[in-house]
Amino acid sequence: MTPTRRRRLYLVLGILAGVSIAGALALNAFKRNVTFYFDPTAVSRGEVSPGQPFRLGGMVTEGSVRRAPGSLEVQFVVTDFNHQVPVSYTGVLPDLFREGTGVVAHGSLRADGTFVADEVLAKHDEKYMPPQVAKSLKRRHGESRTEAPAGSGATPASTPPAAEGS
Amino acid sequence: MTWTWFHRLGSPPHVFALARRLTPWLGWPAALLILGGLWGGLVLAPPDYQQGDGFRIIYVHAPSAWLSLMVYTSMAIAAAVGLIWRIKVAHAVAASCAPIGASFTLAALVTGALWGQPMWGTFWQWDPRLTSELILFFLYLGYMGLRAGIEDTQRADRASGVLAVVGVVNVPIIHYSVTWWNSLHQAPSVMRLARPTLPGSMLAPLLMMLLGFTLLFGALVLVRLRAEILARERTSGWIREAVGA
Amino acid sequence: MKEFLDMGGYAAFVWPSYAITLAVIALNVYWARRRLTQARAAARRRIAMHEEGA
Numbered sequence: 001m002t003p004t005r006r007r008r009l010y011l012v013l014g015i016l017a018g019v020s021i022a023g024a025l026a027l028n029a030f031k032r033n034v035t036f037y038f039d040p041t042a043v044s045r046g047e048v049s050p051g052q053p054f055r056l057g058g059m060v061t062e063g064s065v066r067r068a069p070g071s072l073e074v075q076f077v078v079t080d081f082n083h084q085v086p087v088s089y090t091g092v093l094p095d096l097f098r099e100g101t102g103v104v105a106h107g108s109l110r111a112d113g114t115f116v117a118d119e120v121l122a123k124h125d126e127k128y129m130p131p132q133v134a135k136s137l138k139r140r141h142g143e144s145r146t147e148a149p150a151g152s153g154a155t156p157a158s159t160p161p162a163a164e165g166s
Numbered sequence: 167m168t169w170t171w172f173h174r175l176g177s178p179p180h181v182f183a184l185a186r187r188l189t190p191w192l193g194w195p196a197a198l199l200i201l202g203g204l205w206g207g208l209v210l211a212p213p214d215y216q217q218g219d220g221f222r223i224i225y226v227h228a229p230s231a232w233l234s235l236m237v238y239t240s241m242a243i244a245a246a247v248g249l250i251w252r253i254k255v256a257h258a259v260a261a262s263c264a265p266i267g268a269s270f271t272l273a274a275l276v277t278g279a280l281w282g283q284p285m286w287g288t289f290w291q292w293d294p295r296l297t298s299e300l301i302l303f304f305l306y307l308g309y310m311g312l313r314a315g316i317e318d319t320q321r322a323d324r325a326s327g328v329l330a331v332v333g334v335v336n337v338p339i340i341h342y343s344v345t346w347w348n349s350l351h352q353a354p355s356v357m358r359l360a361r362p363t364l365p366g367s368m369l370a371p372l373l374m375m376l377l378g379f380t381l382l383f384g385a386l387v388l389v390r391l392r393a394e395i396l397a398r399e400r401t402s403g404w405i406r407e408a409v410g411a
Numbered sequence: 412m413k414e415f416l417d418m419g420g421y422a423a424f425v426w427p428s429y430a431i432t433l434a435v436i437a438l439n440v441y442w443a444r445r446r447l448t449q450a451r452a453a454a455r456r457r458i459a460m461h462e463e464g465a
Binding site for chain 2: 414415420424431437440442446454
């Protein structure tokens with residue numbers, strides 16, 4: 001490789017490295033603003049103050065969904081298997097909202113620690129399978145279909161790990 | 167180590183002829199794979215236990231998203247080669263990639279929105295994956311805008327080439343966004359180190375579509391490359407034969 | 412057939428997705444080929460003008 005070309009190669013690599021570092025630093029500095037949702041552990045650590053709008057993400061605790069008869073108000077608990085946050089929401093829930101699956105809710109904390117949501121989105125994991133496979137897995141592993149995710153950015157698993165193909 | 171083949175790739179008439187010969191070998195298999203993938207995805211694959219038949223959007227959304235990233239990476243590599251070795255053909259390749267990549271990025275965003283509405287409950291969120299993919303779309307537009315806005319081909323090559331290289335940082339961000347940060351979009355089902363998270367009956371059509379889209383891109387970029395080469399070569403002798411003048 | 416078109420209730424999302432993607436594919440093929448045709452024609456014109464001038 002000629003010296004000129006080597007110089008240009010270093011220039012291109014240098015630009016690439018520079019932009020990567022700048023990008024990494026910026027994203028790290030703006031981490032809080034880049035954060036799409038906070039999990040219950042972050043909430044328990046006081047990373048959000050009451051009244052401040054944010055998104056809460058986690059899994060809907062099994063058996064925690066309560067509906068007030070005659071109104072659209074629903075209460076449930078969001079967990080990351082470390083901490084829990086009670087949620088209150090008035091409105092229509094998304095089709096895929098289920099106990100034991102993931103949610104991302106937008107709203108704010110009330111003084112009593114309840115998260116009052118104005119929007120609830122269902123989050124699903126990356127696993128796809130036919131209904132028969134899901135049913136047989138559920139039978140084999142029992143009623144509880146939740147699985148403790150590791151770390152933040154947790155991918156909620158509504159069924160045990162990927163099934164063998166059919 | 168003989169670099170002849172590499173240097174020949176810098177010769178416009180050679181590349182032109184090669185592109186012409188290769189195109190059908192990419193185009194026809196692409197068509198077959200895509201048709202097969204459509205059939206497999208819409209008819210043969212079983213519905214998802216959770217998303218029902220709605221999950222079939224994956225067979226157009228995932229390949230489009232894959233192309234948006236793969237094409238940008240190709241564009242950036244071509245631009246880097248053009249910048250470092252000052253090879254015009256490399257810049258021609260990069261220029262050919264851009265409109266293809268931009269259109270499939272748009273397809274990924276739109277099909278993603280159509281998939282998100284029934285499953286998540288929203289067409290759009292500023293989550294890391296969606297936001298960075300949108301930025302990728304703007305990077306493509308920026309690349310094409312720079313090319314269109316700068317008269318002198320050499321300067322256009324250089325400016326847009328630098329943008330392409332700088333923007334490639336976004337590609338790993340898009341892919342890892344769902345792992346590095348809390349996001350609404352789920353983790354990868356196929357592009358991962360572990361086994362794919364789909365059973366064979368659902369995975370096979372997806373792999374066909376992914377490969378089909380990739381070959382389609384190959385054919386498209388070769389056609390555009392020929393046009394690009396013709397536009398750049400003034401009245402060199404070989405052109406006369408190539409265009410039958 | 413009706414079940415197929417209904418896509419389990421998701422027809423309004425599945426079919427437009429497929430239509431849009433197939434349109435993007437078709438447009439890409441069309442535009443690429445048109446670009447090549449135009450480039451060929453432009454090259455021929457340039458050659459003709461060049462020969463006239465020479």
